[in-house]
Amino acid sequence: MSEVRAVFAPKGALSKSLPGFQPRPAQQAMAAAIAALEKPGAQLVVEAETGTGKTFAYLAPALLKGGKVILSTGTRNLQEQLFHRDLPRLREALAPRSVAALLKGRSNYLCIQRLEQNIRHPVDADELVLDQLQTVRDWANRSKSGDLSELTSLPEDAPVLPRVTSTIDNCLGRDCPHYEDCYLVKARKEALEADIVVVNHHLFCADLVLKDTGFGELIPAADLIVFDEAHQLPDIASQYFSDTVSTRQIVEWCRDVQLLYKTVVRDARSLSQIAEQLERGARDLRLCFPIDPERGNWRDALNKDDLSQSSTRLGELLSRARAICKQLLGRDKDLDNCYERLELIHKRWELLHNTAVTGYSYWYESTPRHVSMHRTPLSVAEPFGKQLAEQDARWVFTSATLTVNGSFDYFCERLGVSNKNTMILDSPFDFQKQAMLCLPRYLPEPHERSMPQALADIVRQIVAHNSGGTFVLFTSHRMLQLVAALVQDTLSRPVLIQGQTSKRELLNQFVEAGNGVLLGTSSFWEGVDVRGDALRCVMIDKLPFSSPDEPLLQARVEDAKLRGLDPFATIQIPQAVITMKQGAGRLVRDVTDRGVLIICDNRLVTRQYGATFLASLPAMKRTRSLQQALDFLHQAPPPESGDVSELGAAEEHPAQPVTSK
Structure with a gap:
């Protein structure tokens, strides 16, 4: 442990080898806590707020300790940033002989x-x-x-x-x-031979659950497993403990079979015919749903006559295709593989129609061309916790947003993680001087028809007082479009709207403009890092509660009621608090940043639960006066001083905006 602390000391290895590195107490404390995890199976959960430099804090003990290390990030973009930028810097300074590998799905x-x-x-x-x-x-x-x-x-x-x-x-x-x-085999071989393997949560969960050939050998061999952006892990894990069938899967199976018919089993005309019928059946099922993409309850959908008939028909075609394919087993390895794929699809299809089984949410999601049906467990605490218990590795879970009102219970209970060993590391930023939180008075309620106009008026006032850039974050596409229609032709500066182009391109345009207004929904609430005057105001339209129509949420709410719990207090509020913290975290990204966070929801002060949200946000100055917030925003930013080097914060200082997938 003392060795790790020495690395971060003013005259330690990092200060000597990395120009501009500045030691931080929080960074040292986190690194020491990870180094202290000696017992196999030990777990550490760390909330490290923006600016603490958590990437270096977990990389240093990982490199110094030796052994096999798996680092898992929330997205592929962050995975590549960690592998290509942050890890090489520290590896060169602390363990130049260690071998690192990047492994993707x-x-x-x-x-x-x-x-x-x-x-x-x-x-x-x-x-x-x-x-x-x-x-x-x-x-x-x-x-x-x-x-x-x-x-x-x-x-x-x-x-x-x-x-x-x-x-x-x-x-x-x-x-x-x-x-x-x-x-893929070569990449996995490199990963097996490497000391440090950088993956992402999707890949980790997929291979943990499916025991995919190759990667499964890495997990038992790992001495340390670190999950960065760990707040995303419960939802991602839920996807991989689900049973899913999509019309895309079926259509791709049909195309593969048609290819085999034209090449290796040309006499199997019945196979080609059933593939044609099955593909048509899959497309007919998609036509039973509205043109616009949507999510809904699969149990309820099956009660509709047209969808029930199409679903039954598709099941019959799957059974017939399975029987025909079975007769051709042994003629070709690709065809044998197709049979195994169809067996799995057929088995999952039957599970999706046995909706009387409790403990699961049955839901569907449509895209313009396809629809997917899911059976998702209401909790992954048991299966994920079992995996934790079966491995001898030491486990670290870290993110800037894991607690609700200072408690880790919500995160730990969802994953089956022990919350005995936890840390909260405050940001080094002086939020009292750098930022102000405004909860404007006299706003309509979020559901009222006058709300879009009220939001548009605030956006115009912000632009009039803000020489820098503005994020306007929404909880729904509908409200985004309503406000966009009201402001995009009335502002004299670049107005960027989610959907106009790719997320990365929108961010590039926003940063280049320096004073733009970007309107976005969920994908802009996290994984976005814009510093300085390019982003001086973040406005949020309302508290980010999940839609009550969301099928997985509905199932979890019903389950909580059956267990005698208050679903609003135990599920909906904690989930919304974590999301709110992510959105608010876009504002201050550096010690020289200065700006205003405006949350346009009266419920923060009129409802008792508002105190939970406020207690979870950084300790900014607070006001109910929009004019006072605008005056703060209008003031010139303080001169740059006490700059925190990118090598001190590591993950908080990308060379360009970093986006999630």
């Missing part, structure tokens, strides 16, 4: 087998897909890693990508003729 790597199949027989490929296939082929001849993030000439949602990547369902594993050259 299989959908990020080119599948040579599927690329060749689709080039030879591009089933149902239009001109766009054919052009993209050629682009992928040209790039594949040059790539050494097979990491599709290198292929910047294709959009993230390019239709060719599912055709040239594998899933756990369609991967042939060791039976693949390209197994020795497989990019």
Whole structure:
């Protein structure tokens, strides 16, 4: 432990090797607490507010302690930032001989087998897909890693990508003729041999649950596992403990079968016919839902006659396809794999229709082309907690937002994590001097028709007093669009609206403008880092309670009632507090930042639960006077002094705006 503290000392290893590094007590305390985790299975939960430098705080003991370390981040963007920027700096200073590896999910790597199949027989490929296939082929001849993030000439949602990547369902594993050259196999081999492996929560949970070939060998071998942005983990884990069937899965299965019919089982006309019928059945099911994407209760949806009939029909087609495919077993390895995929889809389909089983939320989500059905456990505390207990690793969970009113109970109970070993590390920022929280008087209630106009008026007043940039964060797309329509043609500065272009491009435009107004919803509440005058005001339209129509929330509320608990106090308030803390955290990102947080919801002062929200926010100056907040905003920012080097905060200082996925 003393060795770790010495690293962060004024004349320690980091100060000597990293120009501009400034030691921080909170950073030292967190690093020492991680170093003190000696017992296998030990757990530490740390809330480290913005500016404490938590990345270096967990990297230093990980590098000094030795052994196998897994670092899991909330998103792929943060994963790459950690691997390419923060980790190399510390590794060079503390453990230059240690080996690090970046491991992504299989959908990020080119599948040579599927690329060749689709080039030879591009089933149902239009001109766009054919052009993209050629682009992928040209790039594949040059790539050494097979990491599709290198292929910047294709959009993230390019239709060719599912055709040239594998899933756990369609991967042939060791039976693949390209197994020795497989990019995914090579990446996993590097990860197995590395001292430090950087993954993301989605990959960790997927492989933890599915025991996917290869990566599962890493977890038992790990001595230390760190989850950064751990507040995202409960919801991500829920996805991977769910049973899901999507029409996309079924359509892709049908296309793969049609490819096999044209190449290796040309006499199996019945297989091609059932694939055609099954694909049509999947598309018919999607047509039973509204055109606009939505989420809803699957139990309730099954009570509708048209959907019930389409669902029953699709189940019958799945059974027939399974029987036909079974008769062809042994003729081809790819076909055998297709049968196994169909078996799994069929089994999950039956589970999704046995809605009398309790303890699960049955829900659906539609996109413009597909619909997915889910059976999600109401709590992952038992299965995830079991995984924690079965591994000998030491576990660290950290984020800037884990507590509700100073308590870790909500986070720990959701994951089955022990809350005996916890830390709260306050931010080094002087919020009393740097920021002001305004709860404007005389606002309509959030549901009233006059609210959009009231919000638009506040936005105009902010712009009149703010020489820098403004974030306007909404809890719904509907309110965003209503306010956008009222302000976008009335402001004399750039107005950027979510959906106009990609999130990354919007942020780049916002930073370049320096005085822009960005209107966004949930994806802009976290994982966004804009410093200085480019962001001097964050406005939030209302408290971020989840929609009461959200099916998973409905199921959890009902379960809480059955257990004699108050669902509003135990589920809805804690969830909203965590989200609010994330949104508020966009404002002050540096010791030189200065700005105003405006929350336009009277319930913060008129409802008893408002005190819980206020107690969880940073200790800013507070006012009910909008004019006083505008005056604070209008004042010139203080001269830059006491600058905190990017090497002191590490993860808080990206070279450019960092976004979540």
